[in-house]
Amino acid sequence: MVQTLFNSQDCERLDINQVQQLYRQYVNPGQVELLGSFGFGRELVIKAQGCLLETDQGHTVLDFTGGMGMLNHGHNHPRIIAARRLYQQHLRMEVHKNYLSPHLAALSHNIACLLPDDLNICYFPNSGAEAVEGAIKMAYKYHQGQRQQVLHADISYHGKLLGAASISGSSELHFRFPEIPGAHAFVYDQLSSVEHHIKQLRKEDGSSDIYALIIEPMSASTLKRCSGDYLRALRQLCDHEDIVLVFDEVFSGWCKSGELFYFMQHKVTPDILITSKSLGGGKSSLSGFVAREKIFHQAYGNLNDALLHSTSYNGYGEECATALEAVNIVVDDHYSKLAKSIDLQLGDGLKALQQKYPKLVREVRGQGALQGILLHSGSGLLQSITQQLPIRLLKDEKFIAKLITAAVINHLYEHHRVLTYHVENREILLMAAPPLVVSSDEIDQFLQALDQTLREGFARLCLKFVKSKLFTSFMQRVQKENTA
Ligand SMILES: Cc1ncc(COP(=O)(O)O)c(C=O)c1O
Structure with a gap:
């Protein structure tokens, strides 16, 4: 019945x-x-x-x-509610697979304006783990599948999807599920440990086999923070070996740690930045990853590969309108x-x-x-x-x-x-x-x-x-x- x-x-x-x-x-x-x-x-x-x-x-x-x-703006921030109401009152379209979205375009523009250097190309999935996986996938594609190893910190937490969990070292994830291949953990904030892995993970011709290094510059689950010197040294190593440097600021972003993003305090720009949580203003489930132009163009910058990475709910209309308002509040209200x-x-x-x-x-x-x-x-x-x-x-x-x-x-x-x-x-x-x-x-x-x-x-x-x-x-x- x-x-x-x-x-x-x-x-x-x-x-x-x-x-x-x-x-x-x-x-x-x-x-x-x-x-x-x-x-x-x-x-x-x-x-x-x-x-x-x-x-x-x-x-x-x-x-x-x-x-x-998720709640840098607190619960039910009035400006965020007003932005969502406006979107609804005007019967704006949520799903625009065949049309371009002004809200997605404006949100990408605003984020690019706020981030340093050419961290300019945005993609907006929904969860932090999805953004992590999108970033790692982009780094892999940047190297056209020629490199097979990825480095992450021993205390990292990047989410619970299979891929994100396999590059997480958090003791919270106590059950080992199948993992993406080639994941190696280095000791957080210890340069010699990264150097050791870089030395070990070389191909026969001596070139690096590592496509990405991912790290939370401020680890939200241990509250450990990378020093400026360490981040600068990572940047140098990654530049030298052409390893895509990925910062996960899902938790620490949008001023939670003080600066807009923790890495900005130390003026070290990653190749891909991962964001989420308060990007949605406490009302929408939006995450994002933002790539430097060179990384994006080499990975997906041709017609054949332009849609190689997509998810059904990416850049949903009202979610982008909400995030746009959330970001503007962060700036307007200091x-x-x-x-x-x-x-x-x-x-x-x-x-x-x-x-x-x-x-x-x-x-x-x-x-x-x-x-x-x-x-x-x-x-x-x-x-x-x-x-x-x-x-x-x-x-x-x-x-x-x-x-x-x-x-x-x-x-x-x-x-x-x-x-x-x-x-x-x-x-x-x-x-x-x-x-x-x-x-x-x-x-x-x-x-x-x-x-x-x-x-x-x-x-x-x-x-x-x-x-x-x-x-x-x-x-x-x-x-x-x-x-x-
Ligand atoms: C630093 C960091 N990265 C990734 C994630 C995963 O985000 P989600 O739970 O939305 O998949 C989290 C979640 O807490 C996080 O703190």
């Missing part, structure tokens, strides 16, 4: 239990469990504006996640300045907390509106608590760090209605990465909440977390990870 289908008014009326049930049945039961283990996924957001969320349980939540890179003042207030505030709680906060790392806190995980009391846990868990050297970070995130949310997240790539970092439109008062509110949370001490925080029913699902999750 065919079940009654929901319409969009029904969606407005679904409560959290119904939504959870639908996720369990039709989306991904593990996702519900995973969110639950951090204390989330138990209420629905009914309104999102700037840095604030309103939930169906009557809570106002300060969203300090910045949508994990997002670079905003990020730098966030860096001062938030970065300094976190460092002050590190000084206040030296036994709890090991390190504060980051730049602009992309800051992270590494918590100490060597407390004696906690060690004794965890000795009560199943043997298998104790083998996970990150178990205590995971437990402490989860307990802090949970306390921030339950007691202060502040939303944060963590990243897990070698180390566990608690992230403070608000939208660039965050106010000074909101930063203070976050710092006070973190101060009051740390004041509790890890033992109390963890005991509370352990006592709460969240712990059961957290343990199940860690156990599953350990058996995987």
Whole structure:
């Protein structure tokens, strides 16, 4: 029997239990469990504006996640909504396979104007991983299939599609799927490691077999940053060997780290730049890769190859109109300045907390509106608590760090209605990465909440977390990870 289908008014009326049930049945039961283990996924957001969320349980939540890179403009920026409305009111065309799009043309122009040198030729797929794969493919084609090796950093995160994942070294990607051939990892920010690979990966005639080197100049999952000297040396090596240098600024772009893009701070131009996340202004799923003219023309610059790389949804009309507005807001509202003042207030505030709680906060790392806190995980009391846990868990050297970070995130949310997240790539970092439109008062509110949370001490925080029913699902999750 065919079940009654929901319409969009029904969606407005679904409560959290119904939504959870639908996720369990039709989306991904593990996702519900995973969110639950951090204390989330138990209420629905009914309104999102700037840095604030309103939930169906009557809570106002300060969203300090910045949508994990997507919300430099905050939720529902009024100019972005207006641009989308305008596009709709005029019944503009979304899909223009047989026509050229003025919005796509203008967006490409604007991005090219803002980027240095001849980083001028743009392509707009939808996800970051698609843009990564498009860039790598272009580098391969630039060498006309004559080179077979690609270098990436050991800590890199470039996405979860098969190709992007095979050039990712993040410990988050714990299952090995089939990989693109010829991928080699070098040590991040260590020149000798790149030099070693370049030396090893030569063809019989002595020429390089490497078609591309991809790197995040600022790694969003570890908050490590490449020095200017290192980036310059990479540029030199790649020039010398004719290796296509690709920078992935999917996360760090559009002023998240301070400058428009992190690499611009060091004045080292890549051959291809990958962007995404806040390019869509928090409303559209648009990514992009921008190539230097020479790279594009040698790869696809002839009639035969002009359509060798395309995706159905690239350059969708309203998405481009949205991105155009998003980029203009970044410029008009001086997002670079905003990020730098966030860096001062938030970065300094976190460092002050590190000084206040030296036994709890090991390190504060980051730049602009992309800051992270590494918590100490060597407390004696906690060690004794965890000795009560199943043997298998104790083998996970990150178990205590995971437990402490989860307990802090949970306390921030339950007691202060502040939303944060963590990243897990070698180390566990608690992230403070608000939208660039965050106010000074909101930063203070976050710092006070973190101060009051740390004041509790890890033992109390963890005991509370352990006592709460969240712990059961957290343990199940860690156990599953350990058996995987
Ligand atoms: C630096 C970086 N590159 C690529 C990606 C992949 O983007 P997506 O998740 O849209 O595929 C991400 C996602 O977080 C990222 O941070």
